[in-house]
Amino acid sequence: MLMKKLFDAFGALYNGDNIVKITELRYVPRWLVILIDILIVLFSIFLSNIFFNTLNVKSNFVEYRTEKRLLLILVNVSFMYVFKTYAGIIRHSTFFDFFKIILSSGSTLISLLVINYATELILGKSLYLYPNLFLYFLISVSMMFFFRMVTKQFFSLLIDIKGASSKIRVAVVGVGDVSVSLARAIMHNPNYPYRLAGFLTNRSDSRKAILLGHKIYNKKHFFANEKLIKQFDAVLLIKEIMSKQEIEEWMTLALDKGLKVLKSPTLSKMRESDLVGGISHLQIEDLLNRKPIRIENEEVKSRHFDKIVLVTGGAGSIGSEIVRQVSQFKPSLIVVIDQAESPLYELELELLEKFPEQNFKFVLADISNNNRLEQIFATYQFSMVYHAAAYKHVPIIEENPHEAIFVNILGTKNVALLSKKYNVNRFVMVSTDKAVNPTNVMGASKRAAELFVQSLQNTPGNTTKFITTRFGNVLGSNGSVIPHFRKQIEKGGPVTITHPDIIRYFMTIPEACELVLQAGTMGNGGEIYVFDMGEPVKILDLAKRMIKLSGYTPDIDIKITFIGLRPGEKLYEELLSSNTTTIPTHHEKIMISKDPLMEFEEVDFLSRQIIVAAVKKDRLQVVQILKTIVPEFISNNSEFEVLDKKSEIKLNGLQNM
Known part of the structure; x- marks a missing residue:
């Protein structure tokens, strides 16, 4: 042969x-x-x-x-x-x-x-x-x-020579040991679709140097030479050894010259034989991500080790990540509740494969069904409850306000009261920045849930620490803007944005859940913890970057269209209401928000009223009571603005008497 x-x-x-x-x-x-x-x-x-x-x-x-x-x-x-x-x-x-x-x-x-x-x-x-x-x-x-x-x-x-025409000609950024190791791995892996074509560096003293048989180009000289740029297809960044600012700078220069931007893990993250296989296109998440958060694992571990933990909404984006992270601390049992059958089953398959030694119980249940929930609480002696179940999509909830009441208010009420009844050590609620000065039903329902949870802290006989965590948008969550934009770009556009000036805070899912677990170990109960979300991101800039990273030119290859604010939508979100102050904690990324409180009797009475209205599907009455519970709730771009006008007229009439 x-x-x-x-x-x-x-x-x-x-x-x-x-x-x-x-x-x-x-x-x-x-x-x-x-x-x-x-x-x-x-x-x-x-x-x-x-x-x-x-x-x-x-x-x-x-x-x-x-x-x-x-x-x-x-x-x-x-x-x-x-x-x-x-x-x-x-x-x-x-x-x-x-x-x-x-x-x-x-x-x-x-x-x-x-x-x-x-x-x-x-x-x-x-x-x-x-x-x-x-x-x-x-x-x-x-x-x-x-x-x-x-x-x-x-x-x-x-x-x-054989694969030259089909391989991506890459310029590796950097001339340090890690960059050289990556370049050598590319050279030694001929079956992968990359070919080393040179090195790029900020330094100006390496122009005549040869590294692994290839030239080293100074950044300014390289990007100023159009003829030289045509000899390359992509720039390869090593994300872990570069700052966010450096990544953005290299990305901007490369995309402006029509080059692809690739990223690779470091050798410490992956075996050299797999290193080239780890190369992928730079994603928008890489630019929005921030420095890793310091988590006090010992304290978090002691709260979960050999304990029984409940996670509601466990098949969702946040809930499932909480389950993954809690699994690392080896609790005796994790009970996962969700009403979505298929996602719950998919999560079960994933977790049983990833954590074969961990005990799980997957329960298909609706948190608005109190009898079903009580059977679960009576069966297991929960130490920690993470309440992540919620309806969260603003436009859909604006059309169906009674559904938000059943899940976000009644469901929260059921889980919180049962936590108190069965002496759960800590109850941690996952809330949202949309609960601050809400302009939509979803945000207002979450604020009402916050008020109910806080009010339980000082009720007679209570031993549970009720904790609320509040943060903004998470990258890659179900229905969030980035997956939505990515699908639109894959289809050839257009990319739709509600308003050219709209801005949002972003945080990665693992980062948000790490902070939720950390906040769950802090305080005496009754606190609302807000997270440092970093700098807000303009959604228009986000869309343009995603289009460029996909190899297209905004408004030429992929159109950007503005469709107007959706019902209840804000131009910007807040983490704190105007009449609150914050108190720092020992963790630099977590603060305590001192929001106004309501007595349990008052919020319990109003919650009963709003649940009755929701059963009757009386939309206006539901929102009217919600505005009573949350006085700062002022509807925006919504049919419920009429209720604000009536209240204003009534208030003016009282003032003129």
Whole structure:
């Protein structure tokens, strides 16, 4: 089979179609390697003898010249077999293969020196000339190493030529150890669709330097040279060793010149053999992500280790991530409740595979069904309850306000009261920045839920610590803007934005859930914890970046259209209401919001009223009572603005009396 390939390859060479056929030889066979090494041994003997003959140096035992050479070959080949110098695949040779050649040839030299010494003692003169042995050693080692390096480069060159037209020509950013390791991994992985074409750096002292056979380009010189840019297809960033500002700068320069932007993990994150496979396109999440948050794992672990934990809404974006993170702390049981059948089943399959040692209980249930919930609470003695179940989509809830009451208010009320009744240690509610000065039913219903949870803290007989966490949008959550934009871009546009000036805060799902777990260990109960969301992001800028990262030009390849604010939607979200103050905590990313409180009797009475209105599906009455519970709720771009006008007229009438 191999001989046929060799004949085919050389036949193709004769006929001119050499590149494709020769590269079909995956490696040089072992027997051929050892044959070439033996030829190198013979040639090294010949060269060393020629050298000494030229100097008119006479060797010992000339009459046994043939026997001496056979002995040398036998000793050298024996050590080749011992150290298996022929076993490695030559086109993947490393220093270790060179080291084996040194060991083999060095052992040969030492053995011959011992033989020489023995013949001197027995026969009075050495079998070989000592300088001849050392010269032979140097020549043979150099030629074996040279043979391997030439073969390695030959295969690499042919493979590069074969796939040059289809491979992505990348410029690796940086010339440090990590960048060089990544570049070397690209060169050694010919089956991947990338080809190293050069290096980019901020430094200006490396313009004449060559690294791994490729040029190093200064950033300013590179991006100013249109002819040079055409020799590349993409810029490859190593995200973990670069700051957000550096990533944004390189991304902007590359996209403006029509280059793709790729990212890669570092060698510490992945084995070198898998490194090239980890290369992917830079995503908008990489630019919005912030520095890792410091989590006090010991405190969080002690709250969960060997405890029974309940997560409502456990199949959702936030709930499922809470379950994943809690699973790392080895609780005795995690009960996951959700009313969405398919997502709950998919989560079950994922978690059982990822955490085979962890005990889970997956329960299909609606939190508005108090009898069903009480059966669950009575069965398990929960230590921690994470309440993440909620309806959250603003426009849909604006159309169906009674549904928000059933889940966001009644559901929260059921879970919170049962937590108190069954002496749960800590109840942690996941809320939203839309609950602050709400302009829509969804946000107002979450604020009403916050008020109910807070009011339970100081009720008679309560031993549960009721904690609320409040944060903004999370990247990649179900129905969020980034997956929505990505789908629109994949379809060719247009990308739809409600308003050119709309801004939002963003946080990654894991980051948000880490802070939820951290906040759940803090305080005495009754607090609302708000998270540092960083700087707000303009949605129009977000859309433009996503379009560019996808390789398109905004408003040329992909149109951006403005469709107007949706019912209840704000231009910007707030984490704190205007009449609150914040108190810092020992964690720099978490603050306590001092919002106005309501007594339990008052909020309980109003919640009963609004639930009755929701059962009757009386939309106006539902929203009217909601505005009573949450006085700062002023509808925006909604049919319920009429209720605000009536209240204003009534208030003005009272003031004029």
